[in-house]
Amino acid sequence: MHELGIVTHVAKTLDEVAEENKITRIGSVTLQIGEVSGIINDYFVDCWDYFKKKHPVLADAEMKIEIIPAVTYCEDCRSEYETVKYGKICPHCHSERTWLLRGNECTIKEIEAETQE
């Protein structure tokens, strides 16, 4: 399952971050997820709640999700449009020569954490 795969990578990255920054506990994690990244948010939070128990630093970290709207760029008429509404074909000039500008990302934006010291 896609969501579980992503969750394991988030956890791995956060374990590294915790070590580098001498973090003892993470209270929350904010992810930015693109609208067309293929990640289903409800599953994702379920996977997170199950998985975080295996990582002491994350055990009670809340997962917060921010959605990034997907935008496509048309090479022919150089306009930008909403990907989810119109798909691959440009609504302005009907060109197929279009590219996803954003909306496919999955990044860890920030965490709230307690550190030693």
Next chain:
Amino acid sequence: MKVIELHKSVTDSNDRDADRLRAEMKEAGVLLINIMSSPGSGKTTLLSSTIKGMPETRIAVLEADIDSAVDAEKIESLGAKAVQVHTDGMCHMDAGMTRAGLEGMGFEDVDLAVLENVGNLICPAEFDTGAGKNVMILSITEGDDKPLKYPLMFETSDALVISKIDALPYFNFDMEKCMERARRLNPDIQIFPLSAKTGEGMDAWISWLHEEINRWRENS
């Protein structure tokens, strides 16, 4: 509690791990190829024909796809080395799992290592396995519009195998259109239309593999 801004991609730690593995494989002079496709596109069949077509090359296969126990047996019966890797229900292989599989199998006496990735066109494209070359298989039964649906897979692949061309007369597959769509996403992609069943097109694919194996060794 304090807020720490990270702005890290979730694939960040895997990307670094993959780069390390690639460097180690370069050092060892072993080319690792990552094969990705939808389930049933013909990965195992292509591998079997490839092993038969490269008798002088020592090939080892990491089987990560479902049915991999059967697939691994099939590959071993052809005289190649094969191990089954456990993905624990994961949708893709990452660099750590690939490394574990390679180390478990041992690759000192190998010229070409092949990873049969999990049958899925989304996740494997996002997770670098550490392979030297990425190959995607698209069977003609899946349709010529696949590049429109899974652009990232086409962008990250060095080669595209268009498989099962023996079945072209029975399917509405526009070869020219498919190639054009793939090249629009990735102008450098090498395309090999072939049939692992009849052998048509296999020569070009096998020559490419030989060239890439040599190139990998040359500057290692």
